[in-house]
Amino acid sequence: MREWKWSPAEKAVARRAFDMALNGELEAILRETKERAARIRGTSELWGLERWLGERRREIDQKYDYRYSVLPTVFARLVGERRLSIDDLKGLEPEKLAAIRLWTEH
Amino acid sequence: MREWKWSPAEKAVARRAFDMALNGELEAILRETKERAARIRGTSELWGLERWLGERRREIDQKYDYRYSVLPTVFARLVGERRLSIDDLKGLEPEKLAAIRLWTEH
Numbered sequence: 001m002r003e004w005k006w007s008p009a010e011k012a013v014a015r016r017a018f019d020m021a022l023n024g025e026l027e028a029i030l031r032e033t034k035e036r037a038a039r040i041r042g043t044s045e046l047w048g049l050e051r052w053l054g055e056r057r058r059e060i061d062q063k064y065d066y067r068y069s070v071l072p073t074v075f076a077r078l079v080g081e082r083r084l085s086i087d088d089l090k091g092l093e094p095e096k097l098a099a100i101r102l103w104t105e106h
Numbered sequence: 107m108r109e110w111k112w113s114p115a116e117k118a119v120a121r122r123a124f125d126m127a128l129n130g131e132l133e134a135i136l137r138e139t140k141e142r143a144a145r146i147r148g149t150s151e152l153w154g155l156e157r158w159l160g161e162r163r164r165e166i167d168q169k170y171d172y173r174y175s176v177l178p179t180v181f182a183r184l185v186g187e188r189r190l191s192i193d194d195l196k197g198l199e200p201e202k203l204a205a206i207r208l209w210t211e212h
Contacts, residue, residue, distance in 0.1 A: 026149050033152060037143030043132050046139060050163050053156040 004096060006068050013091035014071055021083040022064050029056050072096050076103035110202060112174050119197035120177055127189040128170050135162050178202050182209035 006014065036049050065074055078084040079100060089097060112120065142155050171180055184190040185206060195203060 050159040
């Protein structure tokens with residue numbers, strides 16, 4: 001894990017992009033939870049929702065890791081998942097953007 | 107843990123009462139899940155639902171234990187929680203009903 005240096009301006013860009021992706025994802029989970037709950041007819045769907053929500057919480061906890069040492073990897077994943085675009089990360093130094101592009105899986 | 111003897115007729119009574127209580131409780135959880143989900147406005151309520159549902163699942167798993175060796179204790183708890191009445195258990199032998207009454211907490 002390498003030591004990235006983050007200027008105050010970069011930290012601001014990173015925070016905004018991170019929060020945007022996280023809030024978007026939480027909003028989507030919230031919406032889908034309401035839809036799934038409204039559709040529940042029986043016990044297997046009830047526990048299906050319970051399992052699904054637990055998986056979502058663990059995924060969010062694991063994915064949204066705001067340590068500066070791992071943040072470029074986090075952003076690469078979010079770009080790969082189309083939760084962020086490279087444009088949302090404008091303002092990060094070229095080296096970080098290059099790393100994020102490199103690590104992004106399409 | 108004592109060895110209870112269960113006649114086929116008693117097993118039928120027990121099964122019916124057990125399923126009635128379980129289905130009633132699942133129905134209530136299902137209803138409350140829909141209500142809670144519909145009321146969610148933000149992330150803390152979303153994860154609040156996730157936690158609550160997990161607790162309900164574990165509680166149901168733990169409470170509804172259909173081993174004949176523990177069934178009178180299970181029924182005593184369900185009577186104490188007003189999920190069953192002693193009348194629902196009519197057909198069990200007097201010794202079991204007496205034990206269930208004795209163990210019921212009001």
